[in-house]
Amino acid sequence: MRPHLPENETPVLGPGENKCHKPGMTVSIRPHHLLCILTYLGKGYTASFVQNYNGVIKRLNAGETVTIVTGPDDICRAMLNEDGCHCHNDSVLERDAIALAQVSNFLDRDVGPGQPVHLTPDRIAGLRKAFAAGEIRGGCAGCEWSELCTSISARNFAGCHLSTR
Numbered sequence: 001m002r003p004h005l006p007e008n009e010t011p012v013l014g015p016g017e018n019k020c021h022k023p024g025m026t027v028s029i030r031p032h033h034l035l036c037i038l039t040y041l042g043k044g045y046t047a048s049f050v051q052n053y054n055g056v057i058k059r060l061n062a063g064e065t066v067t068i069v070t071g072p073d074d075i076c077r078a079m080l081n082e083d084g085c086h087c088h089n090d091s092v093l094e095r096d097a098i099a100l101a102q103v104s105n106f107l108d109r110d111v112g113p114g115q116p117v118h119l120t121p122d123r124i125a126g127l128r129k130a131f132a133a134g135e136i137r138g139g140c141a142g143c144e145w146s147e148l149c150t151s152i153s154a155r156n157f158a159g160c161h162l163s164t165r
């Protein structure tokens with residue numbers, strides 16, 4: 001099973017729109033952010049980005065379910081008005097598609113847009129193990145933080161905010 005983003009899928013947000021999909025009862029996550037949340041240490045592009053990201057992780061640690069979306073998600077929310085925002089770029093959508101395929105394959109289920117994913121402690125631990133082994137890192141290709149995330153995984157994700165308890 002190698003699911004992918006449908007070719008004609010309409011992004012959740014179009015250019016110039018600055019709202020995120022599905023706020024509230026479920027955390028919206030674009031596929032490559034399923035990787036990023038594994039290594040999140042509380043650092044990021046801007047203070048507001050970190051503040052928003054901390055809130056997302058807090059919701060996940062409280063047990064909120066994830067809904068996979070196409071395009072900008074709850075983590076992107078704080079960047080959508082920033083100059084040089086890359087959240088709508090085709091290259092990022094391509095990385096999403098790769099991450100979606102690899103994570104779906106790893107979990108042995110389709111985690112495509114609209115699909116709920118419950119990030120249980122066991123599932124997070126499994127994803128981190130696969131991340132460290134390089135099995136689900138295709139979506140990291142070209143990311144400026146790749147070396148940092150490799151070193152974080154080599155340190156067994158010490159200090160990362162997403163909890164496995």
Ligand code: SF4
Pocket residue numbers: 032035036037039139140143144145146147149
């Ligand atoms: S390398 Fe980039 S895409 Fe991969 S987990 Fe780290 S921040 Fe996310």
